[in-house]
Each structure stands twice: as structure tokens, then as C-alpha cells.
Amino acid sequence: MTDEKMTYLSQEKFDSLTKELADIKNEVIPAIAKKIDMAKQMGDLSENAEYHAAREEMAWAQSRAKEINHILDNSEIVSKEKKSSDFVSIGSKIEVKINGQVREYTIVGAQEADPLARKISNESPLGEAFMGKKKGDKVDVHVPSGIQTYTIISIN
Structure with missing residues (x-):
């Protein structure tokens, strides 16, 4: 393990990246x-579009493999058993109330964030504000339009 920042992954995401x-x-x-x-067998490489396209494709594949290796080498699997429902942590599903509306979020590591599916990264401003909080806590989040106050209703 290096001094790199730890990436938190679910077992499913770890398995997906490994595959x-x-x-x-x-x-x-x-x-x-x-x-x-x-493509090399086609002759002159300087004007060989297939060769250059394949080389670009190879560079992408090697870069992606290196990126995945880096993620896996610097990751920690978040166990469902380790998770407490007393405090918000990675893997928590929370219900919050804001402006009279109830919203549900799942706190995930940065690699699994998907705002459209309401999966928010623990590193995002919203996720970071919820981390370590408990049911009933009021959480102020700074947004471009000012401060929004969320109340944590439940943690699962």
C-alpha cells in the first residue's frame, strides 16, 4: 500500500473491476x-490507418488496465457487516428531509457514485457533510445558492 488516498469499494464493484x-x-x-x-503486414505504416487505430486502441486498453490496477491496489472493501446504523458511513442508506421533502441517498465510494441513482460519494460536499452524523442530526450543506439544511430521518 502506498501513501495514495484510499478508495472505498463495495464487494460488487471490486469484483466488477477485477473482472x-x-x-x-x-x-x-x-x-x-x-x-x-x-495491419503491419499491409505495408507502409506511415499511411496505415488500421495500424494507427489499433495502436490507439492498445494505448487505451493499457491505460485502462493501469487505472484499474491502481484503483484495486489502493482500495478497501466496505463490508456490510462492519457498517453501523447508528452513524452515517460508506454503504449507509439514509433518508433525509429538506424543504419538507424526503429524499433517500446511498453513501458510496467515489468510484461508485451515480447522482441520478441517488448514490453519492463520501467525497462529495453532500456526502462529506453526512459522514459520521446520526439520526436526527441537522446537516448544513453549502451550495451555490446558499446553505441548505438537511435533517437525517433514518440510517440503514
């Missing part, structure tokens, strides 16, 4: 290598 990495190493990169070899 993606295996697919890239075992299927994608070998297939691109074949494309490069075939």
Missing part, C-alpha cells in the same frame, strides 16, 4: 495485438 481487468488482459489486449500484427 474488467481480467477481460482487458486476457481478451482485449491479445485481440488488439493481432490487429496490430495484421
Whole structure:
């Protein structure tokens, strides 16, 4: 482990990234290598569009593999068993009240954030404000239009 910032992942996301990495190493990169070899056989590489496209594809695949390796090497799996429902933590599903409306959010690591699905990163301003809070707490969040106050109704 390096001094890198820790990435928090669910077991599902960890497994998904592990599978993606295996697919890239075992299927994608070998297939691109074949494309490069075939393109080399076409002759002059300076004007060979297939060769250059395959090289770009290879660079992307290798870059993605390196990125996934980095994420996995600097990650911690958030266990459902470790999670307390007394305080908001990564993996918590919370209900909050704001301006008379009830909203539900799931606090996740940055790699799993999906605001449209109401999965917010623990590193986002909203997620960071909720972390460590308990049921009944009022949480002030600074937004461009001012300060919004959320009340935590439940934590699961």
C-alpha cells in the first residue's frame, strides 16, 4: 500500500473491476495485438490507418488496465457487516428531509457514485457533510445558492 488516498469499494464493484481487468488482459489486449500484427503486414505504416487505430486502441486498453490496477491496489472493501446504523458511513442508506421533502441517498465510494441513482460519494460536499452524523442530526450543506439544511430521518 502506498501513501495514495484510499478508495472505498463495495464487494460488487471490486469484483466488477477485477473482472474488467481480467477481460482487458486476457481478451482485449491479445485481440488488439493481432490487429496490430495484421495491419503491419499491409505495408507502409506511415499511411496505415488500421495500424494507427489499433495502436490507439492498445494505448487505451493499457491505460485502462493501469487505472484499474491502481484503483484495486489502493482500495478497501466496505463490508456490510462492519457498517453501523447508528452513524452515517460508506454503504449507509439514509433518508433525509429538506424543504419538507424526503429524499433517500446511498453513501458510496467515489468510484461508485451515480447522482441520478441517488448514490453519492463520501467525497462529495453532500456526502462529506453526512459522514459520521446520526439520526436526527441537522446537516448544513453549502451550495451555490446558499446553505441548505438537511435533517437525517433514518440510517440503514
